[in-house]
Amino acid sequence: MANIALLLGLEKSQVTLHEVLSGTANVSEAVYEGPGGVKVVPCGISLQGFQNSDPEKLQEVMVDLVEGRDFILIDAPAGISKDGVIPLAIADQVLLVVNPELSSMADALKTKVLTEMLGGNIGGALLNRAGMERTEINKQKVAELLGVTVLEMIPEDANIRRSAAFKMPIVIKSPTSPAAVAYKRLASQFTGTSFIEPDNGSEEPIEGFVGRLTKVLFGAK
Numbered sequence: 067m068a069n070i071a072l073l074l075g076l077e078k079s080q081v082t083l084h085e086v087l088s089g090t091a092n093v094s095e096a097v098y099e100g101p102g103g104v105k106v107v108p109c110g111i112s113l114q115g116f117q118n119s120d121p122e123k124l125q126e127v128m129v130d131l132v133e134g135r136d137f138i139l140i141d142a143p144a145g146i147s148k149d150g151v152i153p154l155a156i157a158d159q160v161l162l163v164v165n166p167e168l169s170s171m172a173d174a175l176k177t178k179v180l181t182e183m184l185g186g187n188i189g190g191a192l193l194n195r196a197g198m199e200r201t202e203i204n205k206q207k208v209a210e211l212l213g214v215t216v217l218e219m220i221p222e223d224a225n226i227r228r229s230a231a232f233k234m235p236i237v238i239k240s241p242t243s244p245a246a247v248a249y250k251r252l253a254s255q256f257t258g259t260s261f262i263e264p265d266n267g268s269e270e271p272i273e274g275f276v277g278r279l280t281k282v283l284f285g286a287k
């Protein structure tokens with residue numbers, strides 16, 4: 067039930083991963099320009115398209131896609147159906163996304179065991195929708211229960227829903243929001259680029275690149 071096409075306004079795309087996995091299109095035809103230089107291969111939103119797809123084709127599609135890319139993120143569904151299991155086996159690293167709830171932890175543990183059974187590799191976990199209550203499942207608990215490194219905690223943040231309503235990624239719509247900052251910190255762990263924590267304590271608005279450039283070119287106002 068991948069919905070990235072809806073979230074990025076690509077829902078009218080004629081050729082999607084479903085057409086590629088049903089053998090009626092080449093993957094190069096299903097690559098669309100997304101925000102911030104990201105390329106997106108959306109799934110279709112029709113049930114028929116999903117039914118016609120053969121998840122086993124994903125591995126050969128990946129071989130074609132990997133050429134010339136820095137990173138490929140596969141948004142895999144939860145569960146143990148074929149379409150959920152194949153990404154676990156073919157990815158270099160599997161990231162477990164967990165909510166601070168026991169049922170989510172149990173699912174993540176099953177996914178971890180399944181990944182290992184398939185010869186896959188767990189890269190770590192993300193604790194999403196993390197809250198502040200003391201009773202809640204925290205970073206350390208997740209690490210203990212799952213036996214994996216918790217790479218980042220993404221806080222509960224209404225900006226996630228707000229940016230989805232605008233069909234924009236949160237890091238573009240609300241770049242200084244708590245969840246966006248956490249996602250950028252997470253991304254910097256993979257890209258190796260340095261990440262500067264914004265000083266949200268200050269009253270001053272955070273100056274963007276354009277603002278800094280304007281100052282350099284035209285002097286401070």
Ligand SMILES: Nc1ncnc2c1ncn2[C@@H]1O[C@H](COP(=O)(O)OP(=O)(O)OP(=O)(O)O)[C@@H](O)[C@H]1O
Pocket residue numbers: 067068143144194195196220221222223224226227230245
């Ligand atoms: N950190 C967060 N703060 C607030 N809301 C969030 C956060 N993360 C996700 N949500 C909301 O939770 C809902 C489910 O999120 P999402 O679609 O990412 O989950 P999922 O596990 O991928 O679901 P699915 O199993 O359907 O793929 C969405 O409405 C999203 O806006």
Ligand SMILES: [Mg+2]
Pocket residue numbers: 068141142143
């Ligand atoms: Mg999802």
